[in-house]
Amino acid sequence: xKPMRIALLGLGSVGRGVAKVLANPEYGFVITAAxxxxxxxxxxxxxxxxxxxxFARKNATGKCGDSAWxxxxxxxxxxxxxxxxxxxxxxxTGEPALSNIRAALMRGKHVVTSNKxxxxxxxxxxxAVAKEHNAGLMFEGTVAGAVPIMNGLxxxxxxxxxxxxxxxxxxxxxxxxxRMEEEGLTYQQALLEASDLGYAEADPSADVNGxxxxxxxxxxxxxxxxxxxxxxxxVRVGIDGMTADALMMAGKTGHTIRLIASIHPDKRQLEVSxxxxxxxxxxxxxxxxxxxxxxxxxxxxxxxxxxxAGSVETASAVLADLIALKERYGDK
Amino acid sequence: xxxSLKLELSDKPGQLLAAIKPVSDSGANIISIMHQRDxxxxxxxxxxxxxxTLPQNRLGQLESALRSNxxxxxxxxxxxxxxxxxxxxxxxILHTDLTDTINxxxxxxxxxxxxxxxxxxxxxxxSTAKLTIKAAGSAEMDQACEILVKIAEEKHxxxxxxxxxxx
Numbered sequence: 001x002k003p004m005r006i007a008l009l010g011l012g013s014v015g016r017g018v019a020k021v022l023a024n025p026e027y028g029f030v031i032t033a034a035x036x037x038x039x040x041x042x043x044x045x046x047x048x049x050x051x052x053x054x055f056a057r058k059n060a061t062g063k064c065g066d067s068a069w070x071x072x073x074x075x076x077x078x079x080x081x082x083x084x085x086x087x088x089x090x091x092x093t094g095e096p097a098l099s100n101i102r103a104a105l106m107r108g109k110h111v112v113t114s115n116k117x118x119x120x121x122x123x124x125x126x127x128a129v130a131k132e133h134n135a136g137l138m139f140e141g142t143v144a145g146a147v148p149i150m151n152g153l154x155x156x157x158x159x160x161x162x163x164x165x166x167x168x169x170x171x172x173x174x175x176x177x178x179r180m181e182e183e184g185l186t187y188q189q190a191l192l193e194a195s196d197l198g199y200a201e202a203d204p205s206a207d208v209n210g211x212x213x214x215x216x217x218x219x220x221x222x223x224x225x226x227x228x229x230x231x232x233x234x235v236r237v238g239i240d241g242m243t244a245d246a247l248m249m250a251g252k253t254g255h256t257i258r259l260i261a262s263i264h265p266d267k268r269q270l271e272v273s274x275x276x277x278x279x280x281x282x283x284x285x286x287x288x289x290x291x292x293x294x295x296x297x298x299x300x301x302x303x304x305x306x307x308x309a310g311s312v313e314t315a316s317a318v319l320a321d322l323i324a325l326k327e328r329y330g331d332k
Numbered sequence: 333x334x335x336s337l338k339l340e341l342s343d344k345p346g347q348l349l350a351a352i353k354p355v356s357d358s359g360a361n362i363i364s365i366m367h368q369r370d371x372x373x374x375x376x377x378x379x380x381x382x383x384x385t386l387p388q389n390r391l392g393q394l395e396s397a398l399r400s401n402x403x404x405x406x407x408x409x410x411x412x413x414x415x416x417x418x419x420x421x422x423x424x425i426l427h428t429d430l431t432d433t434i435n436x437x438x439x440x441x442x443x444x445x446x447x448x449x450x451x452x453x454x455x456x457x458x459s460t461a462k463l464t465i466k467a468a469g470s471a472e473m474d475q476a477c478e479i480l481v482k483i484a485e486e487k488h489x490x491x492x493x494x495x496x497x498x499x
Contacts, residue, residue: 237491243460245451
């Protein structure tokens with residue numbers, strides 16, 4: 001089977017993970033173009049990019065390639081079969097990723113993304129464009145990193161009506177609450193620890209105020225549950241006011257507190273808030289792990305647990321999407 | 333509705349039946365009967381505790397049937413509030429008029445705050461409280477929750493609900 005050609009947008013942590021994974025020729029993919037926010041590199045026709053060289057250049061000069069090859073130009077002009085869009089999320093506009101994904105789909109190119117912005121903002125439109133141009137649009141990596149929640153719902157639980165969905169979708173918050181519970185740390189101490197270990201962003205506000213989990217909830221609602229909701233409709237309460245006393249009190253009756261994101265499709269209710277939950281509940285996971293429980297019509301409750309972030313972990317979700325596309329569209 | 337009856341009987345044969353028959357005839361579902369001879373007060377009487385479930389409108393009928401059988405009713409306890417939910421609140425709970433918070437949730441026989449446990453680490457720091465609400469049923473609990481959400485918004489309190497959420 002002929003390898004499928006990939007244009008990789010975004011050379012940060014996830015981009016590096018994807019390049020590392022795809023370096024294994026057994027998967028059957030080659031990277032023919034790559035870009036970061038400043039520049040791009042395109043292999044001559046019929047050749048493939050040496051990604052080690054690309055990253056070495058980026059480390060040395062701050063640019064991965066030639067400024068003449070912007071990400072936008074690669075999307076429109078370069079030769080590739082699948083656009084892999086793993087640039088940082090812009091939650092407000094989804095740009096520039098949204099325009100790049102749209103342009104690729106309009107060229108009939110398949111798209112795999114881990115970028116939450118475009119999918120949470122414009123899924124109905126992008127999905128229509130993809131359908132019109134007979135292109136695949138996959139986004140397993142946008143929610144819960146390595147956890148195959150999309151594939152699990154779409155294939156494993158196909159046909160099941162989802163009565164409710166509950167998720168622990170933000171690893172930073174889960175780490176903070178776990179540490180407050182285990183060690184009696186204050187919120188500030190636990191946040192500081194999360195920052196020191198690289199689990200929290202320089203500006204952690206979108207994580208701790210529930211926005212990040214709410215965006216993932218919108219993606220699940222719109223892509224998996226046939227809803228059409230926006231971020232504004234999600235009731236959001238963060239963990240930034242949490243006290244160690246609250247976790248201690250919860251513990252006295254065998255409970256703990258976790259930031260739970262939930263969807264009740266029938267009531268069109270989406271909410272992210274800290275909630276009391278029994279310690280034995282499968283959603284109660286430690287540290288930066290993610291978990292999703294779907295309460296389904298036929299299968300009952302099913303819980304998925306795994307790593308919600310990380311370079312190679314997110315690349316695992318991207319790879320799964322790529323392999324699914326290859327099975328469906330490869331060698332045509 | 334769950335009803336507990338504390339009855340006083342004369343300590344002679346046939347009296348226990350005289351107490352139980354009206355209960356059974358009333359259509360009540362008997363949950364437990366506690367009858368301890370040791371509890372006899374020494375004055376020829378005996379105490380029996382009976383817990384039943386019975387529609388509230390048939391309680392009067394049961395009372396008169398017991399009395400006409402010569403049974404003394406010492407106490408009738410009713411527990412309307414069968415639905416329980418626990419919340420944790422964080423914020424300036426005491427200084428935002430705790431009495432007002434509880435008064436607004438409390439509605440006789442409908443919903444009540446039955447337990448409150450509070451930790452106040454310092455005058456400027458937010459307090460944390462565990463609050464238990466009991467309500468007559470799930471609709472009444474939903475109403476109580478709505479009131480609590482409104483109060484929390486007004487008083488800038490963080491509510492931590494149970495797993496299912498405020499839905």
